[in-house]
Amino acid sequence: MHKETYWNSESFRLKVGLAEMLKGGVIMDVVDADQAKIAEDAGACAVMALERVPADIRRDGGVARMSDPEMIDRIMKAVSIPVMAKVRIGHFAEAQIIQELGVDFIDESEVLTPADPHNHVYKFAFKTPFVCGATNLGEALRRIGEGAALIRTKGEAGTGDVIEAVRHLRAINKEMATVTQLDDTELMAEAKRLQAPYELVCFVHEHGKLPVPKFTAGGIATPADASMLMQMGAESVFVGSGIFKSEDPARRAKAIVKAVTYYDKPAELLKISSGLGSAMSGLSVGELAEGQRLAVRGW
Amino acid sequence: MPIGILALQGAVEPHHLKLKSMGVEAVSVRTAEELRNCQGLIIPGGESTTFLKLIHENNLLQPILTFAERQSVWGVCAGSILMAKEVENPPQESLSLVPIRVRRNAYGRQNESFIAVFGLNLPGGSPIRQEGVFIRAPQVVEWEDNVAVLAKYEDKPVALQYRHHLVTTFHPELSESPALHHYFLSLCNSDR
Numbered sequence: 001m002h003k004e005t006y007w008n009s010e011s012f013r014l015k016v017g018l019a020e021m022l023k024g025g026v027i028m029d030v031v032d033a034d035q036a037k038i039a040e041d042a043g044a045c046a047v048m049a050l051e052r053v054p055a056d057i058r059r060d061g062g063v064a065r066m067s068d069p070e071m072i073d074r075i076m077k078a079v080s081i082p083v084m085a086k087v088r089i090g091h092f093a094e095a096q097i098i099q100e101l102g103v104d105f106i107d108e109s110e111v112l113t114p115a116d117p118h119n120h121v122y123k124f125a126f127k128t129p130f131v132c133g134a135t136n137l138g139e140a141l142r143r144i145g146e147g148a149a150l151i152r153t154k155g156e157a158g159t160g161d162v163i164e165a166v167r168h169l170r171a172i173n174k175e176m177a178t179v180t181q182l183d184d185t186e187l188m189a190e191a192k193r194l195q196a197p198y199e200l201v202c203f204v205h206e207h208g209k210l211p212v213p214k215f216t217a218g219g220i221a222t223p224a225d226a227s228m229l230m231q232m233g234a235e236s237v238f239v240g241s242g243i244f245k246s247e248d249p250a251r252r253a254k255a256i257v258k259a260v261t262y263y264d265k266p267a268e269l270l271k272i273s274s275g276l277g278s279a280m281s282g283l284s285v286g287e288l289a290e291g292q293r294l295a296v297r298g299w
Numbered sequence: 300m301p302i303g304i305l306a307l308q309g310a311v312e313p314h315h316l317k318l319k320s321m322g323v324e325a326v327s328v329r330t331a332e333e334l335r336n337c338q339g340l341i342i343p344g345g346e347s348t349t350f351l352k353l354i355h356e357n358n359l360l361q362p363i364l365t366f367a368e369r370q371s372v373w374g375v376c377a378g379s380i381l382m383a384k385e386v387e388n389p390p391q392e393s394l395s396l397v398p399i400r401v402r403r404n405a406y407g408r409q410n411e412s413f414i415a416v417f418g419l420n421l422p423g424g425s426p427i428r429q430e431g432v433f434i435r436a437p438q439v440v441e442w443e444d445n446v447a448v449l450a451k452y453e454d455k456p457v458a459l460q461y462r463h464h465l466v467t468t469f470h471p472e473l474s475e476s477p478a479l480h481h482y483f484l485s486l487c488n489s490d491r
């Protein structure tokens with residue numbers, strides 16, 4: 001399909017439509033059917049099926065790839081909510097396989113080892129919607145320009161440290177605010193500066209928001225983390241290692257779901273945050289060596 | 300009084316935008332207090348299992364049922380699952396406001412989501428064409444005789460009315476036409 005007609009196409013409307021349905025919710029990483037059931041029972045609006053949560057990928061090292069479709073299929077059969085799965089950046093064959101399996105959303109994720117040093121997947125070619133990570137507005141618009149139906153902050157996955165998710169969300173918000181203030185004459189130069197498609201820069205200029213929903217991910221470990229990012233304009237929250245690496249996953253999962261709904265009500269959040277057991281121990285992003293950072297993956 | 304949109308999770312914003320474009324005041328509802336000040340309630344699309352957990356966790360079940368005795372409730376997609384008397388695939392509890400049996404994800408997963416156009420017969424108006432955005436949509440598989448079928452797609456009802464309540468298995472908030480939002484307003488405003 002030609003890109004100019006894509007934005008109003010049925011295909012794109014259906015992709016963004018599902019992203020709309022996921023708003024105000026929590027998408028949880030799960031590695032098997034039992035965890036998927038726990039997530040569903042806690043009120044997750046979707047699950048991300050993967051063989052290892054980011055904290056374990058980080059610990060194990062080596063090449064991280066698409067999960068075994070058989071394992072993803074078991075999770076799809078175990079729950080009634082949408083199921084997402086990850087593919088490597090640029091690995092369109094993994095994406096074709098995952099689409100064939102029938103997952104509801106594909107995450108082209110920096111948590112896995114990138115497969116293409118220059119290009120992301122051409123997402124217009126797929127029926128299944130894609131979510132992609134971004135660290136700033138230019139990156140978000142490039143991914144949307146390739147057909148992503150949902151943007152999430154990258155954060156720094158598998159750390160339990162929320163600082164990078166905050167950095168990325170603030171960067172996107174600040175750059176969008178700047179774009180809305182510009183004169184029409186300045187938009188082409190801004191597109192050049194952001195390295196983003198001109199027509200998408202114009203969209204942000206006109207509407208003050210992305211043309212697709214904007215979620216947050218990467219290092220979220222507590223109800224307070226979720227609340228903070230929602231207050232900063234995230235429309236939903238992905239929680240990776242933060243739930244099943246904590247002391248009491250079922251309880252924490254429920255608490256984070258509730259915290260996303262009542263993100264702006266401190267009296268509720270006080271109750272929600274109390275007596276949850278310990279959060280995942282985590283890694284401070286400041287202590288990570290440059291080579292251990294996942295957020296720098298992606299182009 | 301404003302129209303309430305249940306805002307526990309899901310596609311709340313598109314209903315806000317639609318009602319705003321119609322010049323109608325709307326509020327997000329997350330507590331029983333917020334519900335009390337509303338005239339009519341929209342239960343939007345999203346995940347019905349998530350809605351159920353949060354309705355129970357926050358003691359909203361009885362307030363919604365009491366509200367529904369006199370006020371109109373409109374269930375959209377996941378909302379229609381909540382309003383059904385019976386749910387299958389898998390079976391789950393519900394508010395049981397409308398005597399229909401609903402099958403979750405009846406058309407399949409996201410790859411089977413679709414947009415279709417069909418006839419819509421709103422009481423008091425002439426038949427119109429309505430676009431339906433069906434996203435992992437449920438299907439009404441059984442309905443009692445006293446439920447009015449307002450629209451069908453492939454022989455299955457996709458818009459229904461029972462007493463002062465409305466149910467659609469598709470997402471009118473994601474289409475241009477405000478016809479169903481206008482009709483819901485008329486239900487909210489009618490004397491009971």
